[in-house]
Amino acid sequence: MALYDAVVVGAGIEGSATAYNLAKNGQRTLLLEQFPLPHSRGSSHGQSRITRVAYGKDDHYANMMKEGGKLWRELERESGTSLFLNCGCLAVGTPDNPFIKGTISSLARHRVNHDVLSYKNLQNRYPMLSLPPDHVGVLDYSGGVLMADKALQAFQKMYVRYGGELRDGEKVINIIPGSDVTIITSKGQYKARKLVLTVGPWATKLLPQLGIHIPLKVVLISVLYWKEKTAGEFSSDRFPAFIHDGEDIHVYALPSLEYPGHVKVCLHVGPVTNPDSRDKADTREVITEMQQYVSKYMPSLKSTPSIIETCMYTNTPDKQFVLDHHPAWKNIIIGAGFSGHGFKLSPVVGKVLSEMVMDKSPSYDLAPCQIDRLIQPKSQL
Ligand SMILES: Cc1cc2nc3c(=O)[nH]c(=O)nc-3n(C[C@H](O)[C@H](O)[C@H](O)COP(=O)(O)OP(=O)(O)OC[C@H]3O[C@@H](n4cnc5c(N)ncnc54)[C@H](O)[C@@H]3O)c2cc1C
Numbered sequence: 001m002a003l004y005d006a007v008v009v010g011a012g013i014e015g016s017a018t019a020y021n022l023a024k025n026g027q028r029t030l031l032l033e034q035f036p037l038p039h040s041r042g043s044s045h046g047q048s049r050i051t052r053v054a055y056g057k058d059d060h061y062a063n064m065m066k067e068g069g070k071l072w073r074e075l076e077r078e079s080g081t082s083l084f085l086n087c088g089c090l091a092v093g094t095p096d097n098p099f100i101k102g103t104i105s106s107l108a109r110h111r112v113n114h115d116v117l118s119y120k121n122l123q124n125r126y127p128m129l130s131l132p133p134d135h136v137g138v139l140d141y142s143g144g145v146l147m148a149d150k151a152l153q154a155f156q157k158m159y160v161r162y163g164g165e166l167r168d169g170e171k172v173i174n175i176i177p178g179s180d181v182t183i184i185t186s187k188g189q190y191k192a193r194k195l196v197l198t199v200g201p202w203a204t205k206l207l208p209q210l211g212i213h214i215p216l217k218v219v220l221i222s223v224l225y226w227k228e229k230t231a232g233e234f235s236s237d238r239f240p241a242f243i244h245d246g247e248d249i250h251v252y253a254l255p256s257l258e259y260p261g262h263v264k265v266c267l268h269v270g271p272v273t274n275p276d277s278r279d280k281a282d283t284r285e286v287i288t289e290m291q292q293y294v295s296k297y298m299p300s301l302k303s304t305p306s307i308i309e310t311c312m313y314t315n316t317p318d319k320q321f322v323l324d325h326h327p328a329w330k331n332i333i334i335g336a337g338f339s340g341h342g343f344k345l346s347p348v349v350g351k352v353l354s355e356m357v358m359d360k361s362p363s364y365d366l367a368p369c370q371i372d373r374l375i376q377p378k379s380q381l
Pocket residue numbers: 009010011012013014015032033034035041042043044045048049050051170171172173198199200201202206221222223310311312313335336338339340341342343344345
């Protein structure tokens with residue numbers, strides 16, 4: 001049986017970025033994916049994701065994003081694919097809202113070009129919005145939209161080009177830890193010096209098999225597209241990526257991109273689900289809440305969604321990632337709990353997970369992402 005330097009399980013954005021970094025560094029790597037690629041059953045599919053540098057009090061992510069932007073550009077050059085649309089990212093809320101305050105101070109601290117917009121400015125610049133008069137905005141000019149499906153394909157294409165082996169339609173069903181790890185799949189068996197687990201929502205299934213019990217919560221997000229009443233009003237030259245945060249409001253939107261004349265506006269929360277039976281989750285409450293939101297704050301859109309897709313977040317209680325070694329088996333490395341904000345950071349996640357595989361010290365302080373903070377006796381979950 002061939003011995004790999006590393007086997008990476010899960011070809012979502014985090015696993016694909018990790019495998020790409022490993023192959024680029026000359027590591028003999030196998031990337032395993034349970035579904036035939038491409039697929040839409042995990043968290044990394046779809047055409048767009050918001051990217052921004054500001055991260056409130058979580059300065060470690062803002063630091064990572066400063067390199068993240070450069071790494072996305074590098075992937076664009078390597079793969080010859082355009083992946084980033086720099087249309088800016090607008091956050092709105094009341095001036096005392098911690099998210100707004102944190103965004104402004106983070107942008108200032110990291111010297112990112114931005115504008116703070118009064119209510120009047122917001123009205124003038126974004127007449128398609130109907131926000132409450134106590135709202136202000138902060139426009140991060142470095143933000144915008146990542147082309148998600150294309151980015152995933154670019155990582156996978158470059159991984160294979162750097163000599164990596166990719167096997168899709170092959171599910172990992174058992175892992176036998178040891179000085180070399182044995183990986184048993186639906187089609188065969190492999191041995192690796194190091195194993196990386198980047199299995200998205202399925203971490204709730206695979207980690208307990210390895211004795212790790214952490215309170216990950218998988219939630220189903222309804223990806224809703226709303227038709228413009230006036231064609232072109234939400235095009236990316238007029239409307240940026242958008243985040244509306246308030247006590248009871250956690251909504252984000254993107255300019256009209258993937259479906260002509262339609263705008264993606266979604267609630268940042270959803271019902272808890274099981275990744276193997278997600279279609280059974282009841283999303284009626286989310287859709288009703290979003291219909292009320294769109295009628296009130298985005299009256300330039302029709303108030304019934306025209307297209308409904310779904311995707312999953314895997315949330316940790318503190319919304320920090322898990323980027324760490326298995327507590328008992330140091331040659332098993334875990335990337336999990338990306339909590340609805342992991343796409344933009346994937347080039348850096350891939351870099352640090354690959355550094356752990358290669359026994360290098362990670363380029364960033366990963367203390368907030370240690371797994372110990374979450375480990376609980378099984379009975380408390
Ligand atoms: C609707 C939505 C909007 C989002 N918006 C943003 C945003 O604007 N900005 C941002 O930065 N982030 C955003 N995110 C978050 C981001 O997309 C996720 O954090 C990221 O995609 C997580 O990737 P992953 O690789 O961990 O998981 P996944 O993409 O789920 O990948 C895990 C992979 O592992 C495979 N797998 C699982 N078990 C096995 C097994 N046993 N054997 C083999 N393969 C296995 C799965 O099939 C899957 O392909 C959003 C997420 C959603 C759902």
